[in-house]
Amino acid sequence: MKVVSMFVPCSVDLFLPDIAESTVTLLRRAGVDPVYHQGQTCCGQPAYNSGYRQEAKAAARHFIELFGEDEVVVSPSGSCAGTVKFHYPELFQDDPVWFRRATELAARVFELSQYLVDVLKVDDFGAAFAGKVAFHESCHNLRRLGISAQPRKLLAAVKGAEVVPMNQEDFCCGFGGTFANNYADISESMVQDKVENFLGSGADVLLLSEPGCLLNINGYLSRKHPQKKARHLASFLVENMKEGRS
Amino acid sequence: MNGSNMEEVMAETAREDILGRLRAAPPKTVPPRPHLPPMKEAELAGEAMVAYLMERLAAEAYTPFRVKDRREALDKLAQIVKEEGLTCVMASTDDVVAPLDLPAWGREHGVEVMQPGQFADRQEYKSAIFDRAQASVTGASFVVAETGSLGLVHGTDNPRLLTLAPILHIVLIPADHVVPALDAAVGRVFGQKGKYPSQFSFATGPSLTGDITGYLFRGMHGPRRVMAIVIG
Amino acid sequence: MKIRTEQFNQLAAVEIEKARVRPFLKMVPEFLYRKRAAGLPSLPDPDAAQAYAAAVRAEVVNRLPDLLEEFERNATANGAKVFWARDAKEANDFIVKVAKERGVKTVIKGKSMITEELGLNDVLTANGITPWETDLGEFIAQQMNLPPFHIIAPAMNIPVEEIRDCFMEKAGMETPTVDPVELGYAARVFLRDKFQGAEMGIAGVNIAVAETGTVINVENEGNIRFSKSAPKTLVSVMSLEKVIPTMQDAINMIRVLARNCTGQRISAYVSMESGPKRADEVDGPEELFIVILDNGRSKIYQDTEVREIMQCIRCAACLNICPVYRQIGGYAYGGAYSGPMGQALMPLLFGLDRTKDLYRACSLCGACASVCPAGIDHPKLFLNFRDKDVKQDPRFNSQQRPAKERMFFRLFSLGMSHPGLWKLGARLFRPIFNLNAHDGVVSRMPGPLAGWFRKRDMPAMPVKPFHQRWEELKDKKS
Numbered sequence: 001m002k003v004v005s006m007f008v009p010c011s012v013d014l015f016l017p018d019i020a021e022s023t024v025t026l027l028r029r030a031g032v033d034p035v036y037h038q039g040q041t042c043c044g045q046p047a048y049n050s051g052y053r054q055e056a057k058a059a060a061r062h063f064i065e066l067f068g069e070d071e072v073v074v075s076p077s078g079s080c081a082g083t084v085k086f087h088y089p090e091l092f093q094d095d096p097v098w099f100r101r102a103t104e105l106a107a108r109v110f111e112l113s114q115y116l117v118d119v120l121k122v123d124d125f126g127a128a129f130a131g132k133v134a135f136h137e138s139c140h141n142l143r144r145l146g147i148s149a150q151p152r153k154l155l156a157a158v159k160g161a162e163v164v165p166m167n168q169e170d171f172c173c174g175f176g177g178t179f180a181n182n183y184a185d186i187s188e189s190m191v192q193d194k195v196e197n198f199l200g201s202g203a204d205v206l207l208l209s210e211p212g213c214l215l216n217i218n219g220y221l222s223r224k225h226p227q228k229k230a231r232h233l234a235s236f237l238v239e240n241m242k243e244g245r246s
Numbered sequence: 247m248n249g250s251n252m253e254e255v256m257a258e259t260a261r262e263d264i265l266g267r268l269r270a271a272p273p274k275t276v277p278p279r280p281h282l283p284p285m286k287e288a289e290l291a292g293e294a295m296v297a298y299l300m301e302r303l304a305a306e307a308y309t310p311f312r313v314k315d316r317r318e319a320l321d322k323l324a325q326i327v328k329e330e331g332l333t334c335v336m337a338s339t340d341d342v343v344a345p346l347d348l349p350a351w352g353r354e355h356g357v358e359v360m361q362p363g364q365f366a367d368r369q370e371y372k373s374a375i376f377d378r379a380q381a382s383v384t385g386a387s388f389v390v391a392e393t394g395s396l397g398l399v400h401g402t403d404n405p406r407l408l409t410l411a412p413i414l415h416i417v418l419i420p421a422d423h424v425v426p427a428l429d430a431a432v433g434r435v436f437g438q439k440g441k442y443p444s445q446f447s448f449a450t451g452p453s454l455t456g457d458i459t460g461y462l463f464r465g466m467h468g469p470r471r472v473m474a475i476v477i478g
Numbered sequence: 479m480k481i482r483t484e485q486f487n488q489l490a491a492v493e494i495e496k497a498r499v500r501p502f503l504k505m506v507p508e509f510l511y512r513k514r515a516a517g518l519p520s521l522p523d524p525d526a527a528q529a530y531a532a533a534v535r536a537e538v539v540n541r542l543p544d545l546l547e548e549f550e551r552n553a554t555a556n557g558a559k560v561f562w563a564r565d566a567k568e569a570n571d572f573i574v575k576v577a578k579e580r581g582v583k584t585v586i587k588g589k590s591m592i593t594e595e596l597g598l599n600d601v602l603t604a605n606g607i608t609p610w611e612t613d614l615g616e617f618i619a620q621q622m623n624l625p626p627f628h629i630i631a632p633a634m635n636i637p638v639e640e641i642r643d644c645f646m647e648k649a650g651m652e653t654p655t656v657d658p659v660e661l662g663y664a665a666r667v668f669l670r671d672k673f674q675g676a677e678m679g680i681a682g683v684n685i686a687v688a689e690t691g692t693v694i695n696v697e698n699e700g701n702i703r704f705s706k707s708a709p710k711t712l713v714s715v716m717s718l719e720k721v722i723p724t725m726q727d728a729i730n731m732i733r734v735l736a737r738n739c740t741g742q743r744i745s746a747y748v749s750m751e752s753g754p755k756r757a758d759e760v761d762g763p764e765e766l767f768i769v770i771l772d773n774g775r776s777k778i779y780q781d782t783e784v785r786e787i788m789q790c791i792r793c794a795a796c797l798n799i800c801p802v803y804r805q806i807g808g809y810a811y812g813g814a815y816s817g818p819m820g821q822a823l824m825p826l827l828f829g830l831d832r833t834k835d836l837y838r839a840c841s842l843c844g845a846c847a848s849v850c851p852a853g854i855d856h857p858k859l860f861l862n863f864r865d866k867d868v869k870q871d872p873r874f875n876s877q878q879r880p881a882k883e884r885m886f887f888r889l890f891s892l893g894m895s896h897p898g899l900w901k902l903g904a905r906l907f908r909p910i911f912n913l914n915a916h917d918g919v920v921s922r923m924p925g926p927l928a929g930w931f932r933k934r935d936m937p938a939m940p941v942k943p944f945h946q947r948w949e950e951l952k953d954k955k956s
Binding site: 256257268276279282286302362367371372402411428440444445446447453456460463465468 | 526612632
Binding site: 024038040187193 | 487490491494801802805806835838839840841842843844845847848861863864865866867868869879883887888890891893894895896897900904919921926927929930932933934935936937939940942943944945947948951952955
């Protein structure tokens with residue numbers, strides 16, 4: 001059976017472990033054998049985005065050493081996958097050896113829905129949901145990785161679920177990492193708009209594929225509309241599997 | 247060194263400084279231009295082209311008319327003059343309008359038709375075109391079906407302010423002046439080096455603005471209405 | 479105008495409050511964004527047209543000195559007089575000199591962001607010359623003494639009641655009205671004798687065609703055509719990067735610019751000057767001066783990573799789609815240029831030290847880059863500026879980051895490359911983070927994360943992170 005190495009974002013490891021557990025379930029259901037390197041920490045995205053490229057490089061070297069031999073690396077986060085795919089080669093532009101290693105690894109890194117649908121060609125995980133769902137297009141997935149059709153295919157396979165349109169579904173939710181904390185006025189205004197659009201869509205639950213967006217939107221819902229929730233697509237699929245978790 | 251020589255030297259220095267800095271910068275190669283698909287409108291011809299133009303004229307808020315020939319065009323003009331209560335207009339002397347002898351025609355229809363050539367200087371001309379002309383009547387060097395744009399080569403026959411200052415502009419468009427796409431200007435207007443018109447304009451419909459709360463309306467500084475009489 | 483880029487945070491907070499009250503910020507960028515989306519499909523292949531436009535602009539920026547010399551040669555052959563200005567002072571001094579030599583008392587101005595950047599109006603006024611902004615939005619902003627709110631529609635946020643009051647006080651309007659059409663007509667009437675009487679016109683330049691020495695302006699109102707046609711003297715001011723190789727390139731660019739800006743196939747007027755008027759013409763400028771302005775651009779040009787901001791064609795597509803612009807509007811950016819293009823350009827013109835919030839107040843969503851017809855990747859530029867600050871790159875006056883932040887990322891780096899340390903750190907952090915947890919939720923955490931917790935919760939850190947759960951999961955294969 002094919003072995004797939006899981007790249008679990010630090011935010012998922014520490015705050016949202018159920019997303020990683022669901023990733024394990026989905027990969028096993030799809031017929032591959034997920035493994036998890038205990039040595040993984042953080043891809044370095046916060047450091048890179050704040051301009052700390054030396055620090056990001058340290059994280060990158062560690063990551064490349066750890067994952068460098070893996071045939072396939074899969075992450076339930078487009079922004080983390082994107083950091084490895086696009087920013088790692090950039091960081092090593094002046095270092096031919098590391099640049100080559102980074103570029104070669106980049107080709108083997110996938111976002112979860114992209115891997116399930118495009119590579120494994122599995123979109124039906126036996127999930128069923130009697131209700132309306134809306135989908136938030138995370139910025140990195142949509143614009144950096146070109147991923148939108150894949151999560152929607154996974155959603156379309158959920159029996160009974162009605163995918164309702166949501167106003168401005170491809171608009172940024174206002175997370176942006178440190179932006180959410182350092183420019184809180186603006187970030188709050190953005191997540192408020194996102195939540196208004198979610199509530200206005202009539203959906204029972206808001207689904208998305210990015211842990212950062214999840215923390216942001218659920219953080220605001222928890223405070224202002226505690227009866228409503230957003231879920232990561234992986235968790236949603238597993239929670240609603242007819243046979244329960246594996 | 248006297249004052250103006252100093253200034254010239256300063257100006258030269260600025261030029262050399264700027265160009266020098268630009269030339270000293272590191273070079274950068276960029277990818278070659280990708281393929282640009284041509285505009286579909288470039289294939290328009292004949293009646294299909296004129297029909298497409300009529301659609302664009304309507305879409306761009308002209309008041310469009312189509313008539314068979316020069317006779318009907320003049321009848322339409324007479325009708326407009328009457329309905330608008332025009333008593334004083336200015337007409338171009340371009341190849342479309344000149345042959346109509348509008349000043350004479352105007353005398354028969356109770357409207358004074360001024361022409362740019364009759365004014366001795368800028369001041370007189372400006373007074374006439376700003377304050378006296380209730381409308382202008384002109385042709386266009388060519389008219390673009392793709393966008394509904396008048397291609398205006400400005401000069402003594404069709405000066406700049408003529409199609410700009412009056413609140414009403416009436417333009418006569420013979421079918422044989424219609425071209426498919428904007429690119430026509432490249433050869434027709436800018437084809438001969440050193441022989442470019444001092445001003446060339448594309449004018450498309452009445453002036454417009456959305457600057458007040460984003461509310462879009464026609465009629466700002468240029469004409470509020472443009473009546474287009476397509477002939478043929 | 480006075481630069482207030484250092485006051486971003488205060489200005490932004492104020493503007494967000496106002497945005498709740500004034501609906502225009504919610505409405506107008508969205509309206510323009512939809513217009514753009516509706517207008518692009520009239521091109522046979524919008525993506526190809528955008529990619530082509532971006533390639534042309536990149537080519538231009540990388541051939542800049544040759545194209546500028548070609549432009550100057552051909553413009554001069556047409557009879558125009560070309561003046562090169564290294565900075566605002568040289569440009570302003572030259573324009574004032576030209577005006578004074580010709581006894582100019584009144585100037586009519588077509589919309590020009592460059593002249594905003596130069597602060598030209600104040601300089602003219604100080605020299606006894608009256609400038610009249612004639613673009614409706616700029617006219618309103620000028621009369622109300624406000625900076626531009628949007629680079630294309632500078633006064634779109636001003637409510638009609640305020641415009642009415644302003645026009646009654648300053649534009650000779652006699653009958654009160656809040657109808658935009660009637661307000662527009664009042665402005666037309668008021669400005670008309672300025673068009674007729676002004677001795678000099680000053681306009682910006684949208685496109686300078688190297689092949690023919692032609693300057694092109696794109697507009698809807700007609701005021702730029704007036705500025706270029708009625709007065710005897712015309713000064714066209716362009717920054718270095720406005721040049722385009724051929725007239726065919728210009729036509730292609732006009733198609734893309736109009737659609738990206740307002741969704742139009744072409745703006746109501748596109749006027750092209752190739753030199754001053756000919757001897758027998760009754761209108762048009764007797765003299766055409768073209769000012770080619772540097773003002774910091776040749777410095778930007780030295781850095782091949784950030785040079786791409788010079789590809790900008792000022793269409794405002796990035797403003798209209800930017801979620802940050804939509805929350806705060808143009809004033810918060812503190813300068814003439816707002817939205818993502820302002821966040822990319824102003825740090826390079828004024829220095830990173832004076833604009834540190836401009837390139838940090840961005841979630842890096844990438845919407846701007848996805849619509850830009852000039853191929854600019856704004857978030858990439860912001861990341862470049864942040865990197866320059868950390869490296870203390872002297873080139874654009876970078877500013878050292880706070881010591882606490884530098885320490886934090888040094889520790890973070892240590893953790894990221896040492897799993898044992900990382901896991902220990904997480905274990906130690908958990909009880910601190912969860913101190914005020916209730917029902918699995920943390921609502922309060924004093925200290926550096928106060929911004930988040932103002933209006934948002936976080937989940938409490940689970941006792942067992944995933945890396946511990948894996949040990950059980952890995953053997954439980956189905």
